[in-house]
Amino acid sequence: SAVISQKPSRDICQRGTSLTIQCQVDSQVTMMFWYRQQPGQSLTLIATANQGSEATYESGFVIDKFPISRPNLTFSTLTVSNMSPEDSSIYLCSVERLAVGLEAFFGQGTRLTVV
Amino acid sequence: DAKTTQPPSMDCAEGRAANLPCNHSTISGNEYVYWYRQIHSQGPQYIIHGLKNNETNEMASLIITEDRKSSTLILPHATLRDTAVYYCIVRATLESMRFGAGTRLTVKP
Numbered sequence: 429s430a431v432i433s434q435k436p437s438r439d440i441c442q443r444g445t446s447l448t449i450q451c452q453v454d455s456q457v458t459m460m461f462w463y464r465q466q467p468g469q470s471l472t473l474i475a476t477a478n479q480g481s482e483a484t485y486e487s488g489f490v491i492d493k494f495p496i497s498r499p500n501l502t503f504s505t506l507t508v509s510n511m512s513p514e515d516s517s518i519y520l521c522s523v524e525r526l527a528v529g530l531e532a533f534f535g536q537g538t539r540l541t542v543v
Numbered sequence: 544d545a546k547t548t549q550p551p552s553m554d555c556a557e558g559r560a561a562n563l564p565c566n567h568s569t570i571s572g573n574e575y576v577y578w579y580r581q582i583h584s585q586g587p588q589y590i591i592h593g594l595k596n597n598e599t600n601e602m603a604s605l606i607i608t609e610d611r612k613s614s615t616l617i618l619p620h621a622t623l624r625d626t627a628v629y630y631c632i633v634r635a636t637l638e639s640m641r642f643g644a645g646t647r648l649t650v651k652p
Contacts, residue, residue, distance in 0.1 A: 429589075461639055470630070471587065471642040520586055522640065530575060532640050534586035 430455055430523050432535035440541045441511055448507045449538045451521030456501035459524040462494070465537070466517045474519075477504040511542045546570070547631045552647040555625075561618040563646050565631030568612040573635045576607060578616045580627040581645075587630065590616065621650045 431454040441447050451460065460477040475483040475496055483496035498504040508515050521535040548566040555561040567576065578590040591598055591605045593614075598605040604617040618625055630645040 432586075459637075459639075463642075470628075470644050473639050473641060476639060526636070530636060531577070531589040531592060533589065536586045 430533045434521055434535035434538050438539040443512050443542055446509045448505050449519055451504045453502045453523050457523040458526040460504045461522040462506045463520040464517045513542045516542045546633045547643050549631050549646045554649050555621045557650055557652050561621040563616040563629050566613045567633045570611050570633050574633045576614050577632040579630045582627040623650050626650045
């Protein structure tokens, strides 16, 4: 399995500010994804983080609101910009190493509360 | 569009087998069936996956029907720690994991 470290694990932020979440993996991975899980809901895919190029966003998510970086094969960041209380969610990083197996592994998530 | 249908909730007695069903009637030939679970306040945990043959590992067994339109995840001896939301996902290689609502399994003493 892959060991995934997400930082911060939780944060309380003021509306209108931005928060950058980091995802660090202990080995090189093929794919990296970012998900959002709103309170009491299932996981929703935000985007696929592509190394060296712009992320691929799902319908309903835009780069201006959720800019994503992936500078190498072990690290990615997700920024939640100009936050509002509706952005209060758990944000999760997921990785896959296709050369090793077909399963995805998930970080423990970042619990964000916007006040 | 959800590719899978699962019951919203199930109960199971501790020590008994938990059988969680999943319907995926529109599954394509190159799509695998995956099962994950999410224990409260944690990230999803991989359980098992399969293409068409039944699979077993240290956590569970996966039974896929011959027409591949449905499957069952079996936890052979459920414990209280198995209380979680269980997600059945179908996807092809290189596709992202897309989660439905899942089944909330409650294991009772």
